[in-house]
Amino acid sequence: xxxxxxxxxxxxxxxxxxxxxxxxxxxxxxxxxxxxxxxxxxxxxxxxxxxxxxxxxxxxxxxxxxxxxxxxxxxxxxxxxxxxxxxxxxxxxxxxxxxxxxxxxxxxxxxxxxxxxxxxxxxxxxxxxxxxxxxxxxxxxxxxxxxxxxxxxxxxxxxxxxxxxxxxxxxxxxxxxxxxxxxxxxxxxxxxxxxxxxxxxxxxxxxxxxxxxxxxxxxxxxxxxxxxxxxxxxxxxxxxxxxxxxxxxxxxxxxxxxxxxxxxxxxxxxxxxxxxxxxxxxxxxxxxxxxxxxxxx
Amino acid sequence: xxxxxxxxxxxxxxxxxxxxxxxxxxxxxxxxxxxxxxxxxxxxxxxxxxxxxxxxxxxxxxxxxxxxxxxxxxxxxxxxxxxxxxxxxxxxxxxxxxxxxxxxxxxxxxxxxxxxxxxxxxxxxxxxxxxxxxxxxxxxxxxxxxxxxxxxxxxxxxxxxxxxxxxxxxxxxxxxxxxxxxxxxxxxxxxxxxxxxxxxxxxxxxxxxxxxxxxxxxxxxxxxxxxxxxxxxxxxxxxxxxxxxxxxxxxxxxxxxxxxxxxxxxxxxxxxxxxxxxxxxxxxxxxxxxxxxxxxxxxxxxxxx
Amino acid sequence: xxxxxxxxxxxxxxxxxxxxxxxxxxxxxxxxxxxxxxxxxxxxxxxxxxxxxxxxxxxxxxxxxxxxxxxxxxxxxxxxxxxxxxxxxxxxxxxxxxxxxxxxxxxxxxxxxxxxxxxxxxxxxxxxxxxxxxxxxxxxxxxxxxxxxxxxxxxxxxxxxxxxxxxxxxxxxxxxxxxxxxxxxxxxxxxxxxxxxxxxxxxxxxxxxxxxxxxxxxxxxxxxxxxxxxxxxxxxxxxxxxxxxxxxxxxxxxxxxxxxxxxxxxxxxxxxxxxxxxxxxxxxxxxxxxxxxxxxxxxxxxx
Numbered sequence: 012x013x014x015x016x017x018x019x020x021x022x023x024x025x026x027x028x029x030x031x032x033x034x035x036x037x038x039x040x041x042x043x044x045x046x047x048x049x050x051x052x053x054x055x056x057x058x059x060x061x062x063x064x065x066x067x068x069x070x071x072x073x074x075x076x077x078x079x080x081x082x083x084x085x086x087x088x089x090x091x092x093x094x095x096x097x098x099x100x101x102x103x104x105x106x107x108x109x110x111x112x113x114x115x116x117x118x119x120x121x122x123x124x125x126x127x128x129x130x131x132x133x134x135x136x137x138x139x140x141x142x143x144x145x146x147x148x149x150x151x152x153x154x155x156x157x158x159x160x161x162x163x164x165x166x167x168x169x170x171x172x173x174x175x176x177x178x179x180x181x182x183x184x185x186x187x188x189x190x191x192x193x194x195x196x197x198x199x200x201x202x203x204x205x206x207x208x209x210x211x212x213x214x215x216x217x218x219x220x221x222x223x224x225x226x227x228x229x230x231x232x233x234x235x236x237x238x239x240x241x242x243x244x245x246x247x248x249x250x251x252x253x254x255x256x257x258x259x260x261x262x263x264x265x266x267x268x269x270x271x272x273x274x275x276x277x278x279x280x281x282x283x284x285x286x287x288x289x290x291x292x293x294x295x296x297x298x299x300x301x302x303x304x305x306x307x308x
Numbered sequence: 309x310x311x312x313x314x315x316x317x318x319x320x321x322x323x324x325x326x327x328x329x330x331x332x333x334x335x336x337x338x339x340x341x342x343x344x345x346x347x348x349x350x351x352x353x354x355x356x357x358x359x360x361x362x363x364x365x366x367x368x369x370x371x372x373x374x375x376x377x378x379x380x381x382x383x384x385x386x387x388x389x390x391x392x393x394x395x396x397x398x399x400x401x402x403x404x405x406x407x408x409x410x411x412x413x414x415x416x417x418x419x420x421x422x423x424x425x426x427x428x429x430x431x432x433x434x435x436x437x438x439x440x441x442x443x444x445x446x447x448x449x450x451x452x453x454x455x456x457x458x459x460x461x462x463x464x465x466x467x468x469x470x471x472x473x474x475x476x477x478x479x480x481x482x483x484x485x486x487x488x489x490x491x492x493x494x495x496x497x498x499x500x501x502x503x504x505x506x507x508x509x510x511x512x513x514x515x516x517x518x519x520x521x522x523x524x525x526x527x528x529x530x531x532x533x534x535x536x537x538x539x540x541x542x543x544x545x546x547x548x549x550x551x552x553x554x555x556x557x558x559x560x561x562x563x564x565x566x567x568x569x570x571x572x573x574x575x576x577x578x579x580x581x582x583x584x585x586x587x588x589x590x591x592x593x594x595x596x597x598x599x600x601x602x603x604x605x606x607x608x609x610x611x612x613x
Numbered sequence: 614x615x616x617x618x619x620x621x622x623x624x625x626x627x628x629x630x631x632x633x634x635x636x637x638x639x640x641x642x643x644x645x646x647x648x649x650x651x652x653x654x655x656x657x658x659x660x661x662x663x664x665x666x667x668x669x670x671x672x673x674x675x676x677x678x679x680x681x682x683x684x685x686x687x688x689x690x691x692x693x694x695x696x697x698x699x700x701x702x703x704x705x706x707x708x709x710x711x712x713x714x715x716x717x718x719x720x721x722x723x724x725x726x727x728x729x730x731x732x733x734x735x736x737x738x739x740x741x742x743x744x745x746x747x748x749x750x751x752x753x754x755x756x757x758x759x760x761x762x763x764x765x766x767x768x769x770x771x772x773x774x775x776x777x778x779x780x781x782x783x784x785x786x787x788x789x790x791x792x793x794x795x796x797x798x799x800x801x802x803x804x805x806x807x808x809x810x811x812x813x814x815x816x817x818x819x820x821x822x823x824x825x826x827x828x829x830x831x832x833x834x835x836x837x838x839x840x841x842x843x844x845x846x847x848x849x850x851x852x853x854x855x856x857x858x859x860x861x862x863x864x865x866x867x868x869x870x871x872x873x874x875x876x877x878x879x880x881x882x883x884x885x886x887x888x889x890x891x892x893x894x895x896x897x898x899x900x901x902x903x904x905x906x907x908x909x910x911x912x913x914x915x916x
Contacts, residue, residue: 019500026502027417033406034413037430037476040469044437047448070811074791077806085811107344115338124345126601131352133597135530136439137564138590141571141582142355149828158784158831161814175348203333226436233438235533236568239817244789247812255814260440260533265817267444267537269662269690269791272452276791284444288437295436299429379670379908457702458687541687543669545676558655559685573688573818574666575840575909 045288051273052281059275060282071246073266073276081279083286088248089256093238094231096167096252097174101231102224104171105178109223110208112179113186125180132176136236139169143241157253161243164252169237174227181226181302185219186212218301225298229291235260259283359590363583371584375548376566380574385585387546390553391460391560392592395535396528398464398556399471404521406468407475408510414476415483416505435473439533442470446538459557463539467528474527475520482516483509515607522600526593532564540565542573563589654888659687660694660707661793663736663819663837664877667908668707671896674904678895682888691793698882699723704889706880709736709793726883731893734902735911737874738798739838739861740848741823743830748774750849750858753802753872759783759833760798762808769831776831785813786822786834794819798835801873835873838862839909866911877910 049056061081068082112124147168148160155164189212197207213220243255244265263280270277360367370384377383410431418424446466456462486509494504510517532540540562546553554560567589571582658668665688672684689697694706699720712728720728740756742748751772758766769776769783787809788795799809816822819836826832827844838861841847849858852872865871885893895901902912 023500023502030409030413030417030502033409034417034427036406036410037427037434037472040472041430041433041437043449044434044441044445044469047453048441048444051444051448051452072790072808072811074796075808077808104344104347107341108348111338111341111345115341124349127349127352129601130594130597131348133526133530133593134352134355135532135564135589135593137530137532137567138359138586141567141586142359144571145582146355146358152828156779158780158782159814159825159829161825172348172351179348203330204337205333208337229436233436233440235438235440236564240568240572243814244816245812245814257815260438263440263444264533264536265789265815266791267447268688269693269789271692271696281444281448284441288441291436291438291441292433295433296429299432377673379666379673541685542665543672543686545672545683547676547680559687569818572816572821573662575820575823576842577820 045285048281048284048288052278052285054273055275055278056282060279065279065282069246069248071262073270073279079275081275083259083283085246085248086257086259086262086283089242089246090232090258090260092163092249092256093166093170093242093258094228096163097170097231098224098228100167100171101175101178101227105175105223105227106182106220108175108179109182109186109220110212113183114204114208114212125183128176128179131172134173136173136234137240139173139237140240143169143237147241151253155253159243159255161241162253162255163242163249166238166242166256166258167252169241170231170234173234173237174230177230178223178227181223181298182216182220185216185223188219189215218304222298222301225294225301229294229298232294233260233287233291235264239264259287356590356594359583359587363580363587366578366580366584367587372588373549375546376543380543380566380570381577381581385563385566385588386548387544387553388561388563388566388585389588390546390551391540391544392529392563394460394554394560395464395467395539395562396525398460399467399528400521400525402465402468403472403475403524407472407520407524408479408517410472411476411479411483412505412510415480416501416509431473431476434469435477437470439470439531442466442534443537445469446534451538457557458537458559459539460554460560461539461556463535463560463562466534466538467531470531470534471524471527474524475517478520478523479513479517482513482520485516486512515603519600519604519607522596522603526596526600529596530564530589530593532562532568535562536565536568542569563592654682656682656684656705656889656892657697657703658684658705658707659689659697659703660705661691661709661877662688663709663793664707666839667734667877667905667910670904670908671901674900675892675895678900679888679891682892684892690791691796692791695728695880698728698880701882704881705893708878708880709797709875711878712880720882724882728880728882729884731879731881731897732876732913733879733896734877734905734913735866735874736877737838737861737866737871737911738794738801738835739841740833740835740850740873741826741841741845742833742848743826744844744846745830746774746776746846748772748848750851752851752854752856752858754853756802756850757807760785760787760809760813761803762810764810780831782831784829784832785810786825786829786832787813787815788819788822788835789815789817794836797875798873801875837909838911841909863906863911867914874911 065081065083067084068080069085070080070082071085072080112121143165147165151157151160151165193211193215194207197211238258239261242258244257244261245255246257247254249256263283267280270280372384372389373386374384375386414424414427446462450456450462450465451458490508490512491504494508539559541559544559544561563585567582567585570577570585665686668686672686675682675684691708691710694708695712695716697703698706701724717727720726740751755772758764766772767783768781770781816825819840822834822836823840823842823845826834827842838847847861849860850872851858859865859871861871866874881889906912
């Protein structure tokens with residue numbers, strides 16, 4: 012083997028290090044996000060922050076002059092209710108669509124539907140919020156007779172449409188991973204397509220579908236602009252789908268701009284950020300582990 | 309692709325009530341799932357259609373090229389459009405090299421180990437962090453800690469980190485689809501690892517990487533929350549038609565933020581104006597995405613191995 | 614490495630494009646920066662969301678008067694604006710309240726200068742309801758019962774208003790709890806110390822409030838009088854029962870009979886000089902005051 016020139020060797024080593032550096036960048040960023048978000052909220056978190064009040068009180072009075080209270084329960088309930096409704100809509104439809112695409116479609120149709128879903132996923136969240144504000148709001152008032160159309164229902168439908176693409180694409184992957192021999196065995200036994208789906212495919216793909224749902228949940232919990240504009244923004248534990256609520260994400264978006272830097276309120280908003288970070292991290296990692304588990308099988 | 313055998317319906321078999329029932333059930337199943345799918349496709353068509361119809365009166369070249377006027381109640385969207393272009397290009401410039409090299413590391417330079425698993429998990433995680441948390445991070449790290457201040461630079465850095473997983477994921481996929489034999493052939497003529505990557509692996513996956521880059525553009529153009537606290541302003545007066553109107557450390561207007569402000573904060577906005585803004589934003593994003601899709605289909609049809 | 618040169622083109626492209634873009638953007642930026650120091654002066658203006666629309670209108674108009682000056686406007690709220698002024702990151706802070714003594718202290722400590730106050734106009738908070746709502750006037754006491762914590766009015770019938778079936782519930786529309794408008798409404802209606810009842814729809818902008826009311830028959834909300842649109846109605850407001858009720862308009866604001874009106878301020882750090890002074894003078898000129906009127910606020914009384 013011929014000898015390499017010295018500069019070549021140096022370049023090689025330098026580039027290798029650069030690549031390593033970029034390789035670990037994702038880890039650096041994730042820790043960076045945690046560190047910097049927590050850093051902004053930490054001094055209040057360790058001095059004076061009442062975690063029990065934060066998690067159990069519904070009284071969110073960040074700017075009261077007599078008695079400031081940071082009870083985030085209503086905000087947590089807001090996020091939970093909108094996410095729950097979104098999943099009630101998105102999970103059956105998303106999995107139904109995944110089944111249709113993977114089991115009933117010819118190649119052309121499949122391609123077309125996948126592209127459409129990809130485009131659906133690309134719609135920016137502020138456009139969704141705008142639609143919620145201008146289109147869905149009057150529609151919901153007209154159809155349900157609710158006094159106001161900015162509510163859990165509105166946000167839930169929008170979040171459902173936003174998280175359905177991810178459920179479909181991961182769900183379809185999961186169904187695709189079920190070996191064809193399962194299907195052939197079922198059909199040879201003379202079962203109907205219904206039975207095949209219900210008794211064979213869904214149980215076989217259930218982990219993948221669970222991962223799909225989890226990723227959908229992650230998406231819905233973290234969504235900001237759409238829920239800020241469409242859910243009505245009321246601090247309240249909802250008792251029906253027609254109540255207005257406020258989510259954790261929307262609270263940060265609405266209040267951060269006017270909270271003076273390093274004030275208590277500002278720091279509490281960063282603590283909410285950390286809560287969201289941990290929440291979505293748990294959900295996403297769980298989904299990732301499940302998907303990986305399937306692949307390695 | 310899965311090929312499922314169609315139901316046995318040859319002349320040999322008599323159509324009993326059982327097979328008929330089965331066919332009905334089959335048909336019903338297909339229809340129900342079709343309906344479920346359509347219920348997702350239809351909103352896309354309806355939304356785009358409705359927005360375009362509402363925006364129609366205002367859509368013109370002038371709308372794109374004029375700056376907002378009369379308290380953002382008239383004129384066009386030049387300043388926010390330009391701001392969005394600046395943010396997207398700058399975030400692209402930052403995210404692409406890092407993202408591509410990170411994918412190279414994952415696919416070419418590391419063996420399957422606990423370490424790569426951690427890196428992969430970090431990528432998954434980074435993709436799942438809510439956009440508003442990215443905004444908090446951008447504010448805490450770039451605007452305040454690094455003293456960049458609210459600026460195009462800070463906003464672009466935030467967007468870059470947020471969209472990097474898109475580039476990593478599609479580059480990784482593209483690299484993985486390059487056959488191992490290509491690399492081995494290259495190694496056998498005495499090329500180093502980097503030479504192999506640079507002269508064989510990357511050229512052969514350039515289209516896949518471009519797809520990722522395009523998707524990154526679409527994602528970055530549509531985001532609002534991450535730039536809201538890091539560099540986007542309510543209004544900034546710029547000269548009409550000027551392209552170099554913003555500096556790196558200026559704040560700028562952005563299309564997504566503009567849609568938010570004129571639909572929630574500015575009074576007396578003519579009906580078509582926010583719709584027009586929404587259509588331009590949506591149109592840009594969908595167009596860019598379609599570009600990625602077309603590229604992908606073309607690529608697949610051309611693939612030689 | 615002759616053999617591999619044949620492959621080199623696309624990968625060079627891959628490296629070259631981002632590098633070129635980066636270089637171009639940097640160059641471009643340096644170019645712009647130099648240009649700016651030569652020709653364009655930037656005035657940073659931020660603060661009160663109430664005033665952001667008029668600040669924007671000023672900035673836009675001023676670009677025509679003085680093309681060499683560019684005014685950057687952002688919202689964020691009165692407190693943020695003053696904080697930014699103290700830190701020296703903005704030139705002018707918009708504020709829908711007077712600066713607090715502790716803010717003056719902080720400014721003195723930080724820069725040795727005190728915030729210099731300009732009163733630029735007034736804002737009257739109108740109480741809005743849907744245009745089909747039969748109610749015409751309301752008292753501050755009633756507002757306190759509707760909006761205040763522990764207030765017991767939740768239905769229109771409780772204040773003697775006959776609404777069609779199903780719309781009896783008062784849908785309270787409010788603002789996010791740290792906006793200047795929210796602070797002022799709370800102070801004017803509830804006094805110091807009392808909080809607003811939770812469960813109101815807290816909108817992000819004044820326009821949101823009015824838009825929502827226009828689509829919601831049972832709604833009530835507050836916003837600057839300039840935000841009125843034809844589908845909503847402004848209520849006359851009385852201090853207490855038996856007092857005369859006044860409409861929110863320019864005249865009643867200037868003679869202090871309308872009870873929910875406040876002055877609007879702009880602050881600079883120390884006495885302004887140069888372009889900032891010219892800008893502030895222009896804001897106070899006839900042209901500037903005309904803009905505050907067309908933006909829906911109340912201009913300063915003519916001297």
